[in-house]
Amino acid sequence: MFRALSTGALGMSAQQKSVDNIANNLANVNTTGYKRTSIAFQDMFYEKVASSKHGAAASRPANDGPSLEIGHGSQPVATLRNFMQGPVEETGAALDVAINGTGFFQVEMPDGSIAYTRDGNFSRDSSGLMVNNSGLPLADMIEIPMEAVGIEISQEGVVTAQMAGDAGQIDLGQIEMAKFINPGGLTAMGDNLFSETEASGMPFYGNPGEEGFGVLRQGYLEQSNVDIVNEMVKLIEAQRAYETNSKVVQTAEDMMQVTNGIKR
Structure with a gap:
């Protein structure tokens, strides 16, 4: 009993x-x-x-x-x-980026370590860097000039800007993605961030659109699944x-x- x-x-x-x-x-x-x-x-x-x-x-x-x-x-x-793909919703914001397929954005933590996220709701901080909602910069350190009047992010992660008074485009950098053999082994850190563990394995790096990596969609955000x-x-x-x-x-x-x- x-x-x-x-x-x-x-x-x-x-x-x-x-x-x-x-x-x-x-x-x-x-x-x-x-x-x-x-x-x-x-x-x-x-x-x-x-x-x-x-x-x-x-x-x-x-x-x-x-x-x-x-x-x-x-x-x-x-x-x-x-980690099934969530629905993608259009926002129209130039710095909103959704991953359509496999992969994570990489952001740099205050201690210099790298965290991983599917949240592509980025903005521009006071120094011009692309940062997430917590103010953490992309590990690619993409800086947007003050004079930029238009930002374009290709499906392959190439970031370009149009400058005021200039019809041409300048290259601002490349967004690199990471993926894991076992993404389910990542540890949730809060703030939509994940950290690497022994269970997840080491990250593999590549550009969007390469074999095994998803593509980027500017002006969209991936929603919860x-x-x-x-x-x-x-x-x-x-x-x-x-x-x-x-x-x-x-x-x-x-x-x-x-x-x-x-x-x-």
Whole structure:
């Protein structure tokens, strides 16, 4: 009975984390470049107990056919991130860039390290550098002159500008992209950023449009890939699983009450 209480409680705790994850997905349904996550569960260790055939105090031999095993519930073990392409929405802004396909933008952190993002909502800071919403510059260090009156970003990531009083275009730089063998192994840092881990592997670099890399779309932003209907269905499933585990706890408590009342 006590095992049922703890197993049911662990099940409730696991489903609570699932609900927390779904809530985070729904909260980020309008976050640019957000990738939905799910919780992976794993059953806990199993205890081999004696069957009535061997007596209450006997331990069952390991090689004596099927053994009686009692599980100890489940536990959440990992967060899985789905990097499926999100819908692309037109904004018309010159420095909004969406990746259509595989790859990440690279931004430079204050400590000099590189972080990776699918959020292409860029702007120009006071020094002229292309930066993200947190003020972090692209690792390519593309600087836009004050005199620029028009910016063009090609599908291959070439950034050019038209200067005031000049009909020609000047080359401002090349946006380089990164990709990973296992993008699901990246660690979420917040602010729409990811960092490299051993699980993700080392990044591979290339220009947009090259083999294995997506192309850029100026004037567009990739939206979240969260499907509200799917998340609501999963929320109902998690709620029902939570209720079922709470019934296990209640049933175990009722059985203990019955046992305690036998001698009356």
